[in-house]
Amino acid sequence: MSATPLAAGTLPAGLVWDADRGRLKVRDPRLAEIVLRDQHIITGVDHGKSGRAGELPPPGQAPTITQFFEMWYTVGEHYPVFNSELRKAFTPRTVHAFGAAFRAEADRLVAGMPSRGDLARDYLSPYLTHSTFLLLGVPEREWTRLAKVSRLVIHLFKQQLLGVTEYGERERAAFATTMLYLKRLTDELLAGPGTEPFLVAARQLATVDPGNWPIAALIGQLLMAGIEPMIVGSSIACREIWSSPHLRESILRETVDTGELAEEVLRQHPPFGNIFRFVSEPCDCLGVRLPLGTIVAVDTAAVNLSHHPAADPARGCPVRPSELLTFGKGTHYCLGAHSARLQVATGLRQLVHGAPELAVDVAAVRIDTSNNLKEVRAIPYRIGSGDAG
Ligand code: HEM
Numbered sequence: 001m002s003a004t005p006l007a008a009g010t011l012p013a014g015l016v017w018d019a020d021r022g023r024l025k026v027r028d029p030r031l032a033e034i035v036l037r038d039q040h041i042i043t044g045v046d047h048g049k050s051g052r053a054g055e056l057p058p059p060g061q062a063p064t065i066t067q068f069f070e071m072w073y074t075v076g077e078h079y080p081v082f083n084s085e086l087r088k089a090f091t092p093r094t095v096h097a098f099g100a101a102f103r104a105e106a107d108r109l110v111a112g113m114p115s116r117g118d119l120a121r122d123y124l125s126p127y128l129t130h131s132t133f134l135l136l137g138v139p140e141r142e143w144t145r146l147a148k149v150s151r152l153v154i155h156l157f158k159q160q161l162l163g164v165t166e167y168g169e170r171e172r173a174a175f176a177t178t179m180l181y182l183k184r185l186t187d188e189l190l191a192g193p194g195t196e197p198f199l200v201a202a203r204q205l206a207t208v209d210p211g212n213w214p215i216a217a218l219i220g221q222l223l224m225a226g227i228e229p230m231i232v233g234s235s236i237a238c239r240e241i242w243s244s245p246h247l248r249e250s251i252l253r254e255t256v257d258t259g260e261l262a263e264e265v266l267r268q269h270p271p272f273g274n275i276f277r278f279v280s281e282p283c284d285c286l287g288v289r290l291p292l293g294t295i296v297a298v299d300t301a302a303v304n305l306s307h308h309p310a311a312d313p314a315r316g317c318p319v320r321p322s323e324l325l326t327f328g329k330g331t332h333y334c335l336g337a338h339s340a341r342l343q344v345a346t347g348l349r350q351l352v353h354g355a356p357e358l359a360v361d362v363a364a365v366r367i368d369t370s371n372n373l374k375e376v377r378a379i380p381y382r383i384g385s386g387d388a389g
Pocket residue numbers: 043074083222223225226227229230233270271272275276325326327328329331332333334335336337339340344
C-alpha cells in the first residue's frame with residue numbers, strides 16, 4: 001500500500017511527488033546521497049525486523065519460487081558477511097585478471113556471428129553470459145544449461161516486479177528442475193578444483209549456513225542482477241556508436257578508451273531508470289516528513305546529469321565514477337560494477353575492431369524504457385552486404 005501522498009506545494013526543491021505511481025521522485029544529487037545512506041530508508045522488506053526467519057528447502061527438494069527470492073543474500077540476515085566476502089572477489093584488480101579471457105571469448109563469438117541477425121541475441125547476450133560464467137568459475141561444459149537457468153530466473157524476477165505471485169503447474173515444475181540442477185552444479189563447484197576468486201569467497205560463505213542452498217541462490221542472484229543490465233547497457237552503447245560515425249572511428253583509431261566512452265553513454269542512458277527505497281521508519285531526513293512505507297525513487301539520469309550536461313562520449317566521461325548513480329552509491333553500491341565496466345568495454349571494443357564491416361540498423365533499434373530496467377527488443381545488424389545470413 002502506498003503511503004499518504006505528500007502535498008505537492010510543500011516539497012523541497014529536487015523532490016517531486018509522482019501521484020500516478022504513488023512514489024516520491026528524487027532528482028537532486030544531495031538528496032539522493034541522503035536517501036542512499038539513510039538508516040530509515042531501506043532497500044526492501046525489512047526481514048530482520050519482521051522476525052521472519054529465512055527458510056531453506058527440506059533435503060532433496062527445491063525451493064519454491066518465493067523461497068528462492070527470499071534466500072537472496074541482499075535481503076537476508078547474513079548480508080554483512082556475504083557483502084564483505086564477495087566484495088573481495090569483485091575488486092578492479094581481481095576482475096582485471098579476467099581481461100584476456102573476456103577478449104578471447106568476445107573474439108570467438110564475433111568470428112562466429114551470422115552475417116545478419118540481432119546483435120543482442122547473436123553476440124551481446126552470449127558474450128555477457130559466458131564472460132560472467134568465466135568470472136564465477138563455471139566450466140564450459142555447463143554453460144548451455146546454466147544459461148537456461150539464467151534466462152528462467154530473469155524471467156521470473158521480471159514477473160515478480162510486475163506483481164505476479166501465482167505460478168502455473170508447468171512453470172513451477174520447470175523451476176524445481178532448474179533449481180535442482182543449480183544446486184548440483186553449486187555442490188560440484190564448491191567441492192571442485194576451481195580457484196577463481198568468486199569460488200574462494202563462495203567456499204568461505206558456505207560455512208555460514210548449513211547446506212549449499214544459500215550459495216546456489218547467490219549464483220542465481222548474480223546471474224539475474226548482472227547479465228540483463230549489461231546487455232541493456234551494451235545495446236544502448238551500440239545504438240549510440242552506430243548512430244554517430246565519429247564514435248565508431250574513435251574506438252577504431254583508439255583515440256578514446258572504450259570503457260570511458262561507455263561510461264558516458266551509460267551516464268546519459270542508465271540501464272536502471274530509478275533506484276528504489278522504502279521508508280521503514282517515519283523521518284524528516286529529506287527536509288519533509290516521510291510517512292512509513294513511502295516509496296522513494298531516485299532518478300538515476302537526472303542525478304547523473306545534474307552537474308554536467310550530456311557530453312560527447314568520444315571525449316570520455318567528464319564526471320568521476322563516485323559522482324555517478326549508474327551503479328548506485330553507498331552500502332548497496334553495485335557488487336559487479338568493476339566487472340560490468342570491463343565486460344561491457346571489452347565486448348564493445350572487440351566487436352568494433354573484430355567486425356569493421358558491421359552496421360546496426362539504428363532506425364530499427366527498439367529499447368523499451370517503460371520498466372525500471374530498460375529492455376532490449378530489437379537491435380538488427382548486418383555484416384557487409386549481409387546476404388549470406
Ligand atoms: C551495466 C551493468 C550493471 C548496472 C547498470 C548495475 C546497476 C546496479 C545498481 C544501480 C545497483 C544498486 C541498487 C540499489 O542500490 O538498490 C546495483 C546493485 C547490485 N548489483 Fe549491479 N549493475 C550492473 C551489473 C552487475 C553485475 C555484472 C553484477 C554481478 C556480479 C551485479 C550485481 C549486483 C548486486 C549483487 C547488487 C546489490 C549489491 C548490494 O546490495 O550490496 N550488477 N547494480
